[in-house]
Amino acid sequence: MLMSGLIGHRGARQLAPENTLSGMSAAIDHQIEWIEADVMLTSDHVPIIFHDDHLQRVTRHKGTTDQQTWAQLQAIQVQPPYGSHWPADTIPSLVQWLSTARTLGVGLNLEIKPSQPKLAKLTARLMLEVLKDFPDLPIVISSFNGAALDTCLNIAPTYPRARLWDQLPTHWADDARRLGVSAINLNNFKLRRHQVEQLKSQGLECYVYTVNRPARAQKLYHWGVSGIFTDRPDLMRETAFSRSSHIRQALDVNDSIE
Ligand code: G3P
């Protein structure tokens, strides 16, 4: 398996400020071994960990993320989700994110999330430059953007890659072959069981975003997905298979949960 059965989504998005170092700590507090985060560029081309094109949803500021310099963004705090005991936290640079992951011992799914399609290749290239200083970190690169994944294939083919789709398109198999991906990551709300079987028959893993109900997670594991992304690792701790890839592989999945 590329990653573990349970992956913290943007850290632990419903527990702590998303895509922040607090979020990484919150996920690890709940035994998470792999964390997903989104990578985009500031106006001065510093790779940062942030999800939205605009600042408004998660901060108390307005404006376009990619029109801020790194220095400007450092003055901005990401607000915690409702009911969280974690305080607001700063937007991390990719370097800070990788350094902290190395210290804390977690694997990272880095989703290349270019703020504009024309920045896809540059975002991938600058992310890979930063990764050169962290050769031992377990990393899986993913993206909805094919050009970003193609850039990774050309520059650093040894990093495992996953293709993100909202809905599996008819040309998924050709696309996956062309980009040399090992997994396809799909939207929980649109996923059908036969699609998981199709992917597996082609030797591809399937990871599913975003799953916050343990019963749904169990069902997906029994469909054969390799893992799920969750905002609520606290709810998933008792979910069979969620703890580690080794435990999951040792368990018998042949029961009748539909
Ligand atoms: O990588 C899984 C998931 O994060 C994809 O969707 O919009 O939450 O980045 P999004």
Ligand code: MG
């Ligand atoms: Mg993401």
